[in-house]
Amino acid sequence: MCLICIDFDRGSLKLREAKRALGEMRGMLDQQHLKEVERKLAEAERAAQSDDDG
Numbered sequence: 001m002c003l004i005c006i007d008f009d010r011g012s013l014k015l016r017e018a019k020r021a022l023g024e025m026r027g028m029l030d031q032q033h034l035k036e037v038e039r040k041l042a043e044a045e046r047a048a049q050s051d052d053d054g
Helices: 003-010 015-028 033-053
Strands: none
Touching: 003 015, 003 033, 015 033
16 A cells, blocks of 8 residues: 555545645556556545535
8 A cells, every 4th residue: 555545545635625736656666556546536535526516
């Protein structure tokens, strides 16, 4: 796990901050983990949007 995942799961990073951090660290992560982080953030974004809609 990377620091983005750890801090995002703990709630130390908000979605916007995690997306910014991913942009900065994109070149340092292996492709498999990069996809996992992108998927995790996309799921969180969808959940936040559905919360806003409801």
